[in-house]
Amino acid sequence: MTTATKKIHVTTTVNGESVEFLCEPRNSLLEVLRDTLGLTGCKEGCNNGNCGACTVIVNKLPVNSCLVFGVEAEGAEIETVEGIADANELHPIQDCFLEGAALQCGICTPGFLVSAKALLEKKPGASEETIRFDLSGNLCRCTGYDKIVRAIQEADKQMSAATVDSTTND
Amino acid sequence: MATTPYRVIGTRPVRHDGADKVTGKAVYTADFKLPGLQAGFVLRSPHPHAKIVSIDTSAAEATAGVSAVVTGADFPNVQDKIAQLGEGSVNLAHLSANCMAKDKVLYKGHAVAAVSATNAHIAEEAAAKIVVEYEMLPSVTDIMEAMADDAPLLHADLFTDDLGQKADTASNVAVHMHFEKGDVAAGFEQADVVVEAEFKTATVHQGYIEPHAIVADYNEDGRVRLWTATQGSFTCRQQTAEILQIGVGDVLVTPCEIGGGFGGKIAVYLEPTAAILSKKAGRPVSILMTRTDVFEATGPTPASFMRVKVGAKNDGTLIAGEAWIAYDAGAFPGGVIGPGCMCVFSCYDIEHAVVDGYDVCVNKPHTKAYRAPGATQVAFAMEQLMDELAEQLDICPLEIRMKNAVKEGSRRVDGPVYPQIGYVECLEALRDSDHWNSPLTGDNRGRGIAGGFWFGCGLKSSAACSVNSDGTINLLEGSTDIGGSRASLAMQLAETLGIESSDINPMVGDTDSVGYTDVTGGSRVTFATGLAAYEAGRDLQSQMKVRAAELWECETNDVSIADDGTFSGNGKTAGFKDLATQLFSSGEALVGRATVAPECPTNGFAAHIVDVEVDPDTGKVTILRYTAIQDAGTAIHPSYVEGQMQGGAVQGIGWALNEEYFFNDDDQMTNASFLDYRMPTMLDVPMIDTIIVETGNADHPYGVRGVGEPPIIPPPPAIGNAIYNATQTRMRELPMSPPKVWQAMQSSD
Ligand code: FES
Ligand code: FES
Numbered sequence: 001m002t003t004a005t006k007k008i009h010v011t012t013t014v015n016g017e018s019v020e021f022l023c024e025p026r027n028s029l030l031e032v033l034r035d036t037l038g039l040t041g042c043k044e045g046c047n048n049g050n051c052g053a054c055t056v057i058v059n060k061l062p063v064n065s066c067l068v069f070g071v072e073a074e075g076a077e078i079e080t081v082e083g084i085a086d087a088n089e090l091h092p093i094q095d096c097f098l099e100g101a102a103l104q105c106g107i108c109t110p111g112f113l114v115s116a117k118a119l120l121e122k123k124p125g126a127s128e129e130t131i132r133f134d135l136s137g138n139l140c141r142c143t144g145y146d147k148i149v150r151a152i153q154e155a156d157k158q159m160s161a162a163t164v165d166s167t168t169n170d
Numbered sequence: 171m172a173t174t175p176y177r178v179i180g181t182r183p184v185r186h187d188g189a190d191k192v193t194g195k196a197v198y199t200a201d202f203k204l205p206g207l208q209a210g211f212v213l214r215s216p217h218p219h220a221k222i223v224s225i226d227t228s229a230a231e232a233t234a235g236v237s238a239v240v241t242g243a244d245f246p247n248v249q250d251k252i253a254q255l256g257e258g259s260v261n262l263a264h265l266s267a268n269c270m271a272k273d274k275v276l277y278k279g280h281a282v283a284a285v286s287a288t289n290a291h292i293a294e295e296a297a298a299k300i301v302v303e304y305e306m307l308p309s310v311t312d313i314m315e316a317m318a319d320d321a322p323l324l325h326a327d328l329f330t331d332d333l334g335q336k337a338d339t340a341s342n343v344a345v346h347m348h349f350e351k352g353d354v355a356a357g358f359e360q361a362d363v364v365v366e367a368e369f370k371t372a373t374v375h376q377g378y379i380e381p382h383a384i385v386a387d388y389n390e391d392g393r394v395r396l397w398t399a400t401q402g403s404f405t406c407r408q409q410t411a412e413i414l415q416i417g418v419g420d421v422l423v424t425p426c427e428i429g430g431g432f433g434g435k436i437a438v439y440l441e442p443t444a445a446i447l448s449k450k451a452g453r454p455v456s457i458l459m460t461r462t463d464v465f466e467a468t469g470p471t472p473a474s475f476m477r478v479k480v481g482a483k484n485d486g487t488l489i490a491g492e493a494w495i496a497y498d499a500g501a502f503p504g505g506v507i508g509p510g511c512m513c514v515f516s517c518y519d520i521e522h523a524v525v526d527g528y529d530v531c532v533n534k535p536h537t538k539a540y541r542a543p544g545a546t547q548v549a550f551a552m553e554q555l556m557d558e559l560a561e562q563l564d565i566c567p568l569e570i571r572m573k574n575a576v577k578e579g580s581r582r583v584d585g586p587v588y589p590q591i592g593y594v595e596c597l598e599a600l601r602d603s604d605h606w607n608s609p610l611t612g613d614n615r616g617r618g619i620a621g622g623f624w625f626g627c628g629l630k631s632s633a634a635c636s637v638n639s640d641g642t643i644n645l646l647e648g649s650t651d652i653g654g655s656r657a658s659l660a661m662q663l664a665e666t667l668g669i670e671s672s673d674i675n676p677m678v679g680d681t682d683s684v685g686y687t688d689v690t691g692g693s694r695v696t697f698a699t700g701l702a703a704y705e706a707g708r709d710l711q712s713q714m715k716v717r718a719a720e721l722w723e724c725e726t727n728d729v730s731i732a733d734d735g736t737f738s739g740n741g742k743t744a745g746f747k748d749l750a751t752q753l754f755s756s757g758e759a760l761v762g763r764a765t766v767a768p769e770c771p772t773n774g775f776a777a778h779i780v781d782v783e784v785d786p787d788t789g790k791v792t793i794l795r796y797t798a799i800q801d802a803g804t805a806i807h808p809s810y811v812e813g814q815m816q817g818g819a820v821q822g823i824g825w826a827l828n829e830e831y832f833f834n835d836d837d838q839m840t841n842a843s844f845l846d847y848r849m850p851t852m853l854d855v856p857m858i859d860t861i862i863v864e865t866g867n868a869d870h871p872y873g874v875r876g877v878g879e880p881p882i883i884p885p886p887p888a889i890g891n892a893i894y895n896a897t898q899t900r901m902r903e904l905p906m907s908p909p910k911v912w913q914a915m916q917s918s919d
Contacts, residue, residue: 026291040201041194043429045379046461050844053379081194094192098184101809104653104817106191107380107429113192136853139844141377141430142653144816145852147809 012073014039015083023070029063030054032070033080041081041110045139052138055111056080062118064137081110084117092158093117093151102151104142111138116152124160128153177734178665179872182809185657186676187427199383199399199426200458207385208237208286210447210457211293212440213300214467215275215282218533218837219309219322222273222282222302229299230285235292238450239300240443241283242272246415253412260437264502266413268536269442275304276324276501277533278838279466281439286447286455309533309837313475313498316342316532324531328503344503345529349511349584357490357522361481365558369551371886371904372830373473373498376540377821377849380429381464386444387454394445395422401431401650402689406438407681413442424680425650432821433539434469436689465842469538470831472497472505474547478514480555486565488574491515491523491583495548499529500537509625510544512584514552516623517593517775518574523583533837539691541818542624542879546825546886550904553620553887557894567619567891568606571777572597575621586771592801592865592875593621593775599861600777605797615783615794616896622883626772626876627692630765632685633702635663635674635710637760641747643667645676645706648687649699653817653878654810658696659703661806662872666707668735668746685765693774693876696806697867702766704871710762711735717753717760718744772867772875776800778819778884782892789912791827791893797859798884803867803875815881816858822885824850830905 007022014037021036030047033039033056045053047066054065057079058072084091093116096102103109112135119126119134126134131152132145140148174180190196227239248266252259271280283300287293308322315321323340330337332346358364385397394414400406403423411418428435440457448455459468474497481490493514499505511527540546560570575593582588600606600619610617633647645663649655656676664671678684687699711731719726722740729739735746744752753760781794798815805811828848832840841847866873890901893911899918903910 024291034201039194040197043198043380044200044458045381045429046844048461048843048845050461051379081192085193090189090192097192098188101182101185101654101807101813103188103191104810104813105378105380105428105430106187106196107198107378107427109191110194132852136851139379139849139851141379141432141821141849142817143813144818144820144858145850145855146816146858147813149852149857 008071010074013077027070028066029068029070030065039080052111055114062115093155096151096155100147100151102147108140120156178661179806183671185654196427202385202397204454206453208453208455209290209293210286210455211297212281213283213297215280218278219307220275220304223305224303226301230296233296235288236296238286238447240446242270244446245270262412277535284443286451311532311833311837313496313530316530342531343528347527349525351583352522354522354524358481361489362484363562364481365555366479369476369902371474371547373470374825374829375470376432376434378430382459384440384444385456386448388449393420397424397426399428401435401691403681404686409438410441422682428652432541462842466839467535471540472537476551478551482559486570486573488518488520491520493525496528496530498532500534502536505529505537506544510548513545514548515583517621519576519580541882545883549622549883550886554890557891591773595863595865596775596777596799599799599863605779610781614896616892617781618888618891619779620884620888622776622880624774624879626774627694628698628768629688630767631687631699631702632765633706634763635706637750639754641750643674645674646679646684648684649695650690655695658806662700663703663707666704693878697772697874697876702764705764706762770869774875774880776880778888780888780892784896789908799861801863801865802877804864804873805862811877812860814877815860818881819858820850820855822882826886826889828905828907
């Protein structure tokens with residue numbers, strides 16, 4: 001029955017920093033990130049795994065944080081939208097979303113950025129079909145997706161060019 | 171490249187709120203926190219139609235961590251009163267009863283009680299302990315059944331308003347409206363060909379990704395402060411004040427960033443409830459609606475039943491039209507039947523026409539606007555009949571549209587005569603497009619086209635621009651920004667003043683700080699609030715002229731302003747920023763202001779082309795290629811104009827092919843999740859090509875028309891026409907989902 005559940009101590013890494021928190025066993029990672037850690041960049045669109053607005057990276061894999069328990073973060077490495085930019089420099093994916101007008105209301109944007117970053121790091125040069133397949137778990141109701149796909153393709157180009165540059169410089 | 175007279179308009183700068191929105195810093199309502207904030211949960215009816223016999227909240231109140239419980243008994247009695255909400259009106263008694271049921275629930279999901287507690291889990295568990303005793307009533311969700319004489323009645327006091335006359339017996343039909351021009355019987359007699367058919371469309375939801383959310387703080391001084399996701403902070407303020415029976419000045423609405431609306435975030439749902447919870451709890455209260463509740467309790471847009479008949483002469487000239495249209499209003503009167511009636515024949519010049527429309531109550535959530543509210547349903551009927559006429563007359567579908575397209579001087583069936591409009595130009599752009607001129611080959615493939623019209627409105631808007639010491643500007647305006655309007659407004663002001671878009675910090679004000687501004691809706695913000703920004707800029711310039719004359723020791727009339735914003739007088743010249751800096755150090759600060767209320771509609775037209783492939787084994791329709799064409803008047807920020815066209819087209823594709831509310835035999839929605847409602851994902855659609863037509867608009871200094879709404883209208887009929895072209899099967903019902911297409915293909919074999 002509903003007596004306050006004992007909280008559990010969790011140690012994890014969020015955006016490269018070691019973090020500790022207490023949470024109830026029933027709290028989702030989404031709740032912990034938003035309510036306990038104040039990282040409100042990940043959004044709740046459905047709370048049941050159907051929209052992708054809550055996407056974060058856990059141990060290099062994009063997950064719907066509404067479907068992960070906070071306690072499962074123990075020992076994990078978590079990346080959120082707040083960690084994508086490097087200090088004051090936007091990541092190419094963020095730049096390309098802005099330059100390409102790939103957002104309207106912006107509620108889906110953090111989820112798309114996190115999913116797209118994970119995709120491009122794993123599959124540079126991904127085809128349009130691969131992008132559309134891999135990101136089909138992220139819903140956007142405003143843009144019709146066209147400019148999101150193009151922004152990801154452009155970011156892919158810029159990221160590959162940067163990799164080539166840094167290889168040549170080495 | 172066409173040459174443009176503009177420096178800023180037509181360019182594509184990064185939006186001002188961009189960095190916040192790609193870093194997670196932008197504050198949406200659910201991200202806003204206050205000290206001591208309580209979380210609320212709304213208990214909802216499991217039944218579609220029932221009397222509330224009693225509600226026992228004692229167990230919930232006794233639960234540890236619960237700070238307040240409210241029911242309909244905590245809501246003040248609100249009299250029947252029609253309030254204008256900018257785009258549309260509402261009966262406040264119904265609005266209040268929709269926020270919280272009093273004696274009766276009218277749909278599954280209707281709110282019956284709410285709880286606030288230290289966290290949402292405790293609130294939800296406590297709400298589950300509330301005992302509501304219901305007396306079940308028969309229910310009805312089908313429009314035609316609800317119109318029958320023996321239908322279960324939703325409202326014992328609802329008497330049909332039949333062309334202004336009240337009926338004597340209660341009915342579910344709230345309104346019967348009628349529009350007529352010419353002599354329809356004579357018109358059909360002159361017709362060589364007549365086509366007639368019945369069409370049905372399903373209930374669909376706006377599907378914004380952000381659920382409704384609210385933070386309310388009923389302050390000790392009696393003021394209610396709301397942070398909320400709304401398309402219009404002033405209409406939110408008015409509705410909340412009326413329901414709480416307090417003055418509008420006692421409510422402060424701060425619009426947070428908003429995660430989509432499309433017409434569904436104009437009416438209040440949670441605001442009064444959260445305010446009353448906060449008053450009882452003595453603490454601020456937040457509520458975030460669940461996705462299921464969003465589907466079951468907030469504005470879907472009407473299902474429809476339509477019978478439409480059109481007659482043409484042998485040369486393709488339309489001569490007569492007749493439409494009988496019924497839209498469901500949901501639980502309370504006041505759906506979107508009006509614009510449906512006005513739009514059915516709005517794209518074509520038809521000499522004789524008649525339209526009858528019915529607003530019908532059923533046991534579903536109260537239906538709301540959804541992007542060009544009411545226009546998509548009727549276009550599904552009319553634009554397919556255009557193709558049927560073309561086929562019978564052996565004319566090209568584009569040609570019959572060109573021949574009959576409305577132009578300046580055409581009169582709509584509801585009366586207005588169009589000023590300069592751009593439908594013909596859209597059809598010409600379609601004719602010249604690469605898509606139209608590329609052959610489509612392959613089995614089971616077809617191409618379809620369709621047009622669409624939406625009024626676009628003016629309404630009230632306010633803006634103020636204050637000048638900083640370096641000549642940059644803070645622009646305060648009242649339109650909540652759902653899709654980049656800060657940029658489109660700042661760009662217009664920058665054009666006016668002769669500075670850059672990046673010299674302006676646009677900010678959406680709260681209801682205490684900015685002048686009254688109507689909703690972000692009706693495709694009006696870039697048009698009307700853009701006009702306010704322009705006028706505020708002009709006001710600033712005229713003040714600066716006076717001050718420049720003092721500075722330059724000449725008469726005000728000797729100071730002139732060039733098109734690029736440069737001031738000159740008495741042999742001196744200064745650009746805007748230069749002069750503003752000088753004036754800042756030489757006297758009082760400068761603030762320009764404007765309020766506007768343009769009355770003219772902006773008359774937006776669109777035309778779309780689609781190629782589809784139909785799987786003969788499953789009935790699944792795949793979109794192969796899509797082109798959206800639209801008259802924007804002038805595109806301020808072309809990327810965001812294209813974005814509106816693409817987003818609207820994909821919403822229309824979802825409406826066409828898949829989206830619908832399923833109800834079981836007990837009239838309960840059975841697919842109230844994103845998974846089961848199934849809006850288009852990235853994988854379901856191709857790139858959406860766009861062609862922006864710019865015919866200007868004499869009612870706006872830069873020629874802006876609204877662009878938000880028209881693009882959702884053509885997809886269902888264009889896809890219907892493409893399916894016919896591919897399969898020789900005519901679809902009369904939305905959505906054209908695989909089972910329905912497959913079934914229709916079997917019967918037309
Ligand atoms: S909120 Fe997690 S998938 Fe929608
Ligand atoms: S930009 Fe609004 S949901 Fe994607």
